[in-house]
Amino acid sequence: MKKILVVICILLITSVTYSKEPQWKKFNEGIAEAKKSGKKILVDVYTDWCGWCKKMDAGTYPDKKVSEYLAKNYIIIKLNAEGDEKISYQGKSISPAEFAQGMGVNGYPATVFLKSDGSPITLLPGYAEPDRFIHVLSFIGENHYEKKKFTDYLTEKGVKQ
Helix, strand or coil, X not given: CHHHHHHHHHHHHHHHHCCCCCCCECHHHHHHHHHXXXXXXXXXXXXXXXXXXXXXXXXXXXXXXXXXXXXHHEEEEXXXXXXXXXXXXXXXXXCHHHHHHHCCCXXXXXXXXXXXXXXXXEEEECCCCHHHXXXXXXXXXXXXXXXXXXXXXXXXXXXXX
C-alpha cells in the first residue's frame, strides 16, 4: 500500500513539474519578473478572433520542447492587442494596441522578443510550427542573434531551410 502511495505521489509531482501548459503572465507582472530574474521576455500578441493565434495556443506553445525551453529561459506574457487595460512600458502607460503598433505588429499572431530590461530584440510575425519555433527560441534565448543571422544559425545546426 505504501508503495502505491509513493508511486501516486511521484506521478502527481511529475505531472505538476513537467506541465505542458505555459505559465503566462500579465504584461506588467511579466516585465517586473524579467527585470528581477534577468530572463528574456516573450510577448505573445494575439486577438480573440485570430484563428492562427488559437492554433499557436493549441499546438505550438504546449509542445514539450517549446514549453520546457520557454519555462527555463523566458518570462512569457500574453497580450490581447485589442484589450482595454493599460500597461506600463518603459515608464509610459499605454494600451496594448499602442504597444503592438510600437513594436511593428501588423497582423496576428505576433511574437515580440524583449531583453530582461524590456528593450526590444525582434518581432516574429505570424504562426510558427513547434519544430521551427524551438530554433527561434534558442537563437534568441542563447544570444546567437547578437553574432549571426538566423539562416546561418540554422545551417550550423543542420536544420533544413
